[in-house]
Amino acid sequence: MNKKWDAIIIGGGAAGLFCAGVAGQLGKKVLVLDHADILGEKIRISGGGRCNFTNLHSGPANFLSLNPHFVKSALARYPAKEFIQLVQSYRIGYHEKHQGQLFCDDSSKQIMDMLFIECAKGNVTIKNPVIIESIAQDSGQWLVKTNAGIERSSSVVMATGGLPVPAIGATAFSLDIAKQFGLKVIEPRPGLVPLSFTSEEFDALNELAGLSLPVRISSGSKGARYGACRFNEDLLLTHKGLSGPAVLQASSYWVEGEAIHIDWLGAVEINGRFNCDELFNDEENRLKLTETILASVMPQRLAKAFAEQQKLLGRKWAEVSKKDRQALKELITNWSVKPAGTLGWKKAEVMLGGVDTKALDGQTMMARQYPGLYFIGECVDVTGHLGGHNFQWAWASGFACAQAL
Numbered sequence: 015m016n017k018k019w020d021a022i023i024i025g026g027g028a029a030g031l032f033c034a035g036v037a038g039q040l041g042k043k044v045l046v047l048d049h050a051d052i053l054g055e056k057i058r059i060s061g062g063g064r065c066n067f068t069n070l071h072s073g074p075a076n077f078l079s080l081n082p083h084f085v086k087s088a089l090a091r092y093p094a095k096e097f098i099q100l101v102q103s104y105r106i107g108y109h110e111k112h113q114g115q116l117f118c119d120d121s122s123k124q125i126m127d128m129l130f131i132e133c134a135k136g137n138v139t140i141k142n143p144v145i146i147e148s149i150a151q152d153s154g155q156w157l158v159k160t161n162a163g164i165e166r167s168s169s170v171v172m173a174t175g176g177l178p179v180p181a182i183g184a185t186a187f188s189l190d191i192a193k194q195f196g197l198k199v200i201e202p203r204p205g206l207v208p209l210s211f212t213s214e215e216f217d218a219l220n221e222l223a224g225l226s227l228p229v230r231i232s233s234g235s236k237g238a239r240y241g242a243c244r245f246n247e248d249l250l251l252t253h254k255g256l257s258g259p260a261v262l263q264a265s266s267y268w269v270e271g272e273a274i275h276i277d278w279l280g281a282v283e284i285n286g287r288f289n290c291d292e293l294f295n296d297e298e299n300r301l302k303l304t305e306t307i308l309a310s311v312m313p314q315r316l317a318k319a320f321a322e323q324q325k326l327l328g329r330k331w332a333e334v335s336k337k338d339r340q341a342l343k344e345l346i347t348n349w350s351v352k353p354a355g356t357l358g359w360k361k362a363e364v365m366l367g368g369v370d371t372k373a374l375d376g377q378t379m380m381a382r383q384y385p386g387l388y389f390i391g392e393c394v395d396v397t398g399h400l401g402g403h404n405f406q407w408a409w410a411s412g413f414a415c416a417q418a419l
Contacts, residue, residue, distance in 0.1 A: 020169065020419060023170075025171075027408070028391065029408035029412045032408060034140075036412065046138060048141075057122055061118075068403075072089065072406040083376075086376070087376045100132075112248075147161060156170045168419075177365050178365055181360070188369065203366050204366070205363070206400050211256065221315075224251065225315060228248050231277075275350050276350075294343060377418075
């Protein structure tokens, strides 16, 4: 038998390493176990190699869960500004991109190095690659059997993440452990994932591949798992259909068999505001061509495609009937398309679903039925929007857990 630990953390990713560093610096004896040869691969590849490590505006409204109130305590106790201060203390250069997203100026490796240094400050022991063979309770303590021996601990923290990107070692291990102890698991499915489309839906837009523009996109419904959403995000037209941040956001709410809706003018502002009716009823536009009017608020190629689709190409606005104007307005402000499916776990950025939060204490992340058993990070039924929110959940849930160990 090896020495007894205060906590064994299963998983050396964002949540696991951060939790270990905090707990270690609070005086706890912490062991981190991971099956991977190299830790933190998901951090390394995130944000195009620059790690979108948090979001300035991260809050409860940016997360999906069947229990939306669950995130409030952890996010309040460790908000984004706390992690930003930690990054600043390591003199890691960073910059803000779209809608509060923060990225490293240099490399995501800087975040990994910071996490390892934080663990070293807390005298955390890290062992990898190690295969976990079983986790069991015995006389008030936890026994973790590995291929390298048995470890004893007062607490076990499950931080193995979710199912996306199996090529870098993603597994359902935390979910399996939850099921082993009778905890409910919300069925996982890919989130922030590209959607696939049938080719016939895009015949009219086939020549627009590579075009990108901001839109308002809507997905989901009141009766869906996470309700409905509406985002102002950038959309990318591709040879296969639609992509870009707008589609990734919509995918987390999308229900199979339902359509997504796009307002191609929803993100457009003229003099601080935009009203489609004003554009369509402006007397100054009477003698302009339909495609010219549309090109004032959207890319010219897209304007021409919509005018052509409605058989209005080359026609002056004064010649367009009220009925045709209304049909054109409906087309560009409520364009509907039904995805065929998603591109699956290989292309997903996050996992929707996971350990049911009703089984956990929101202040500590501990399983209510099993004192000393914790679940943090992506394996929990908490999924952030695109833009650094999922990392913020890793830091916040890891911090909350560390305080309780």
